[in-house]
Amino acid sequence: MSEESAQKRWGHLRKVLERSSPFSHPEFEPSSEVLDFLMTSCKILVIGAGGLGCELLKNLALMGFRQIHVIDMDTIDLSNLNRQFLFRHKDIGSSKAEVAAAYINKRVAGCQVVPHFSKIQDFDEGFYKQFHIIVCGLDSIVARRWINGMLISMLNYEEDVLDQSSVIPMVDGGTEGFKGNARVILPGINACVECTLDLYPPQVNYPLCTIANTPRLPEHCIEYVKLIQWPKENPFGAPLDGDDAQHLSWVYEKALERASQFNIPGVTYRLVQGVVKHIIPAVASTNAVIAGICATEVFKIATSCCIPLNNYLVFNDVDGIYTYTYEAEKKDTCLVCSQKPQILEIKDPNSFKLKQLIDILSESAEYQMKNPGLTTVIDGKNKTLYMSTIKSIEERTRVNLDKTLVELGIRDGQEVLVADVTSPTTVVLKLKYLISDVEMS
Amino acid sequence: MIKLFSLKQQKKDGEASPRTGNQKKASAAQLRITKDINELNLPKTCTTEFPDPDDLLNFKLVICPDEGFYRTGRFVFSFKVGPNYPHEPPKVKCETQVYHPNIDQQGNVCLNILREDWKPVLTINSIVYGLQYLFLEPNPEDPLNKEAAEVLTNNRRLFEQNVQKAIKGGYVGDSELQQHCVKIKQWKNYL
Numbered sequence: 236m237s238e239e240s241a242q243k244r245w246g247h248l249r250k251v252l253e254r255s256s257p258f259s260h261p262e263f264e265p266s267s268e269v270l271d272f273l274m275t276s277c278k279i280l281v282i283g284a285g286g287l288g289c290e291l292l293k294n295l296a297l298m299g300f301r302q303i304h305v306i307d308m309d310t311i312d313l314s315n316l317n318r319q320f321l322f323r324h325k326d327i328g329s330s331k332a333e334v335a336a337a338y339i340n341k342r343v344a345g346c347q348v349v350p351h352f353s354k355i356q357d358f359d360e361g362f363y364k365q366f367h368i369i370v371c372g373l374d375s376i377v378a379r380r381w382i383n384g385m386l387i388s389m390l391n392y393e394e395d396v397l398d399q400s401s402v403i404p405m406v407d408g409g410t411e412g413f414k415g416n417a418r419v420i421l422p423g424i425n426a427c428v429e430c431t432l433d434l435y436p437p438q439v440n441y442p443l444c445t446i447a448n449t450p451r452l453p454e455h456c457i458e459y460v461k462l463i464q465w466p467k468e469n470p471f472g473a474p475l476d477g478d479d480a481q482h483l484s485w486v487y488e489k490a491l492e493r494a495s496q497f498n499i500p501g502v503t504y505r506l507v508q509g510v511v512k513h514i515i516p517a518v519a520s521t522n523a524v525i526a527g528i529c530a531t532e533v534f535k536i537a538t539s540c541c542i543p544l545n546n547y548l549v550f551n552d553v554d555g556i557y558t559y560t561y562e563a564e565k566k567d568t569c570l571v572c573s574q575k576p577q578i579l580e581i582k583d584p585n586s587f588k589l590k591q592l593i594d595i596l597s598e599s600a601e602y603q604m605k606n607p608g609l610t611t612v613i614d615g616k617n618k619t620l621y622m623s624t625i626k627s628i629e630e631r632t633r634v635n636l637d638k639t640l641v642e643l644g645i646r647d648g649q650e651v652l653v654a655d656v657t658s659p660t661t662v663v664l665k666l667k668y669l670i671s672d673v674e675m676s
Numbered sequence: 677m678i679k680l681f682s683l684k685q686q687k688k689d690g691e692a693s694p695r696t697g698n699q700k701k702a703s704a705a706q707l708r709i710t711k712d713i714n715e716l717n718l719p720k721t722c723t724t725e726f727p728d729p730d731d732l733l734n735f736k737l738v739i740c741p742d743e744g745f746y747r748t749g750r751f752v753f754s755f756k757v758g759p760n761y762p763h764e765p766p767k768v769k770c771e772t773q774v775y776h777p778n779i780d781q782q783g784n785v786c787l788n789i790l791r792e793d794w795k796p797v798l799t800i801n802s803i804v805y806g807l808q809y810l811f812l813e814p815n816p817e818d819p820l821n822k823e824a825a826e827v828l829t830n831n832r833r834l835f836e837q838n839v840q841k842a843i844k845g846g847y848v849g850d851s852e853l854q855q856h857c858v859k860i861k862q863w864k865n866y867l
């Protein structure tokens with residue numbers, strides 16, 4: 236590329252970044268450094284390389300972002316190719332993240348996308364810390380909740396004041412058919428995923444008695460076969476697998492039979508597939524709109540050239556085009572973001588027993604708990620340390636009371652979840668060991 | 677409003693490759709279920725059983741009604757709480773063969789808050805009370821077991837007899853005999 240065309244390439248961005256504007260952040264300082272920052276230092280993580288992810292990667296790369304990482308655990312399927320435009324037929328079976336990264340790097344000069352063919356849960360704080368902004372194009376609520384929890388756990392407080400340099404903004408896009416949403420989450424500052432959990436459309440669950448006795452919709456007939464007939468007849472001696480064509484054909488046939496009994500039209504193989512796998516068909520144009528909005532938000536946050544979305548936008552083009560923006564509220568009792576991490580210092584975990592920890596929780600003026608129930612996670616497995624309110628659990632966790640923290644396998648910095656009636660949420664206690672001489676088995 | 681980055685602020689280099697040591701963070705579902713279980717406030721007719729005390733996501737609820745049609749019975753329900761709790765309700769099945777208008781022979785339970793009326797603000801306790809109520813007030817309006825519902829509407833005495841017969845291990849109606857055998861076969865796998 237010649238010097239002149241390289242200059243021209245960013246001409247439009249320079250107009251926005253090198254001049255002041257009534258829409259910019261009050262502290263925005265127009266300068267050529269902003270574009271430099273965007274192109275050389277600003278590090279973005281894209282989670283998901285599917286319908287939204289392909290759009291996001293393309294948008295961000297063409298906007299000038301170069302330090303981009305992308306995570307996706309999926310491989311490419313034939314049915315992706317109509318909208319996930321970074322993939323070709325020859326790529327079927329390969330990692331979405333790897334193929335997408337290679338495509339962008341080849342196509343957009345200077346861009347360095349780093350792919351990760353893995354689950355988001357495979358990475359820890361050390362990995363996520365390196366990014367300035369995280370943008371999600373996910374189809375899973377579980378994954379959104381996980382990354383949300385991760386970013387909130389990474390916040391630092393100094394004497395109860397949030398250290399803003401520990402905030403990693405998360406831009407989250409989601410689509411379902413002709414509907415979509417985009418939101419900007421500033422962890423610890425505005426509403427998080429968990430604050431607004433009831434905004435996510437619940438899985439459609441029809442009343443069981445309607446399904447069993449008074450079906451009116453083709454979906455009712457399919458659900459009947461799935462929930463009642465399959466477990467009863469167990470035709471293949473296995474649980475229903477939505478990816479098995481034989482299974483789906485069986486459900487389709489039986490659903491047709493049931494539909495004809497009740498004179499219900501509309502049972503098709505595609506619908507069976509959709510209902511069994513809870514799929515709502517993806518629409519390429521919705522993905523494009525939502526990804527466009529998300530990438531713009533990333534740009535606004537990265538440069539401060541314009542005030543970001545505050546904070547939730549819904550989009551719907553089922554019938555005409557409709558958008559609406561509002562401020563989703565941070566919940567005081569949010570299980571994840573309402574509390575600052577509580578650090579409890581332990582002098583000597585080699586001698587400090589669980590019983591003493593419970594005594595502190597019940598007796599110290601700071602906690603005054605009634606019946607604290609304690610759980611933690613050790614090597615990826617949940618562990619109940621002690622719970623006095625449930626008899627069968629109490630009996631079997633009582634032995635832990637006389638064990639030391641070291642004997643229980645609790646490490647320095649480990650989080651212990653404490654539930655008690657005195658707190659509306661589960662309190663997360665971070666145990667900090669004051670001696671470094673800890674011998675873990 | 678915050679301005680998030682000063683341009684000079686550089687992020688620390690992270691580790692580019694995944695580490696499989698990050699298994700110490702509890703999920704939001706775990707945060708929530710810890711609270712739900714610790715604060716279970718069971719009616720005196722109910723007890724819980726946790727086969728594995730470390731696993732709060734899978735447990736059983738035993739209901740022994742002390743009044744109504746179902747007194748003297750003992751009904752076991754299995755609870756499976758998924759990773760998306762409380763966005764999605766737990767899966768609840770009745771493991772005891774029961775003659776009930778709202779519970780079918782496969783153990784499916786027709787309780788609105790288990791399906792269409794579930795909301796994240798509801799808790800395990802809400803479900804326990806809902807289930808307990810089903811035994812006090814079986815509802816013939818929304819039946820899963822139509823025969824039982826009809827009997828309940830038309831002949832309460834016969835309904836009561838059928839319930840008690842089923843509790844004592846007998847069966848009611850032909851279809852149930854078969855189901856009963858299937859159930860017993862399934863149980864054998866656990867023994």
Ligand SMILES: [Zn+2]
Nearest residue numbers: 427430569572
């Ligand atoms: Zn929150």
